Amino acid sequence: MSAFPDPRLLSIHDYTYQLPASRIAPEPLPDRDQSRLLVYRGGEVQDHVFTDLPGELPADALLVFNNTKVVRARLFCQKPTGGAVELFCLEPVAPHRSVELAMQQTGSCVWKCLVGNGKRWKTGPVQVAFSWQESDALLTAERLEAADGYSLIQFSWQPAAVPFAEVLRAAGHLPLPPYLNRADTDVDAVRYQTVYAAHEGAVAAPTAGLHFSNAVFADLKNRGIATAELTLHVGAGTFQPVKAAHMEGHAMHGEPISVNAALLHHLLRHAPRPIIAVGTTSLRTLESLYWLGARLLLQPATNLTALHVTQWQPYEDGPAVTTEEALQALLAHLERTGSDTLEATTQLLIAPGYTFRLIRGLITNFHQPESTLLLLVAALVGPDWRRIYDHALAHDYRFLSYGDSSLLLP
Template structure:
């Protein structure tokens, strides 16, 4: 593999890629453990026409193509780290990953009362010997008893039922009052008050993520205003980021890696706005927005081939884009998905995607990407490589040599593939 040219790698099925070919040395001192303030003063690496230059996010509007369309992920990070103590006073962490169940409507889920069940990681689970753990929280002047009970075991997680009394309080308020901001696992500190704002985009709206769509952390309302004034369009969609975004690739070849699933919430309004601007340069803010748009294409492409496809078969599985013929134009695919959703008498579609974007993938909608600098041997780095090819190596080398800050709280880049 190491002797293959990148063009040869791209002709391979991504199942056969070796993750060792997508690594680099990331010293601990290059990782950002706290945010930049103001956030739009983060450094911005520009990769355009095969050349690297630099600026800060405050000036990003000056570097975007005419009539560019930026697509943001407006998911909102929830306080998904909950701490309980057992009868001996030992602390146990319950990290809520996602609600348990099929076709979860996150908006409705956070309005649930009395009890809910989540898929969770549990720290120090061996200390959990009681049937239930409980804690008392204060919410709007009312004392609330929150209890947690393990009701099932999965391969690498647990099913935890949360119940509370009084029970007429929405779960979203319970989690917000009882939980802690879920900083990435490599940040070895407890979240502080500043993180509640800093680890949230200024345009966050729909609750559901347990990790921030970090490419959006650099944007301020002032920068968004610049876009309006310069004719750059901003579209907002939702993909709820799961803890799987931090999941390392432990297998030697990608065929043995199971891609994490994440929930999309695609509205009719968003699809109509996207369709109206499909001929303009579409640039995604973050890998989650990228996965959303490319999943939209493949869902629509399936509907074109199978107009009566059911909901269960519409989900994008890990390797579907590499094993399905692309028979549709982007316009045809988006139109097909629009019609399918309207036929369900709904105004949105909530569904999972497991799409993996790796070298060999042909982008259908996305023309450019704004993103942070990602961990070595990660699926996020594979996505970057799929877009800009082997140039990712010189971009990352430049960033390391010029004191860029890496990972979630770090600096970022505007990546435009060569024409």
């Protein structure tokens, strides 16, 4: 029997702490691997520098990274009257819902967006002028409909042959976390991406990976520590505050994940040696793999074209399957469908009371009070989360996206 209550009954107010504004890192350090590293191992807390990480990992660990790449998703548009409207691209709607395909779309597309100064935008298009291959180019946006705080925006552009990914690169701005409250800079263009970012689609960085440098990767390789990659395109929901009194009233955001068969085989081969997630997004993806495989085994009638992990799936009653069985079920699904890549979505909420199925440790930054990310940390380390955060505050660690790092090995 679990010692934890039903996660639906948890109050987010029990997962808070005082975070002075002065402790939020406003800028990245000059060298990304010189951040501090808090190591929590078996109840003990130690202070290190991030370059120490390879020597602090279990020798037989597998590190799993999220290789998503942040897109320039903020667009500052002008109305014909000269007024400004800000559009924040969240996810594609048409003609493709796949982020990868939407980024290659030419001519026009529809995205779900947040709209700044939206009340001043009554009718008609807004535009962004930009330069493409040293020539003038133009992006036009029209609002189709608005609901639930979002708007569906029809984008069209000239030259029409330019892929939407290139339009955003030329016309957009990096979507820095709102709490930084500043415009993006040329430094952010480099430092708000991981050195291994590969697949465009995130509107927020997988910040645990921002500390890794080529030198740290070389040290990992020299020590024989295995690495692997997956893709979860981080959505704006990662900044969504928990406003409900209890977690049952909070709707977890959904995010697309992409995992190839090679990683599934790697995970199977590596067990039972420790798998360590680099960041909460990698962790949520890895744990979601178990629940996707379990759903295929326990509910064979699952719509195979719409694989999805619901928010509360891990906490619902039902017979358990082993991690190996779940991963084998995913590989069998890929074989049946003739695909090499598993595409799915996840709303997985990891909170105290959750039983981890794949991961044994986590590399992560220090998260905001009363956030679902802090709940995830508490699920992994238990009540010691408070001791870890008290230590970080007392020893001048830097917090949030551009802040310092931790290695949690419970």
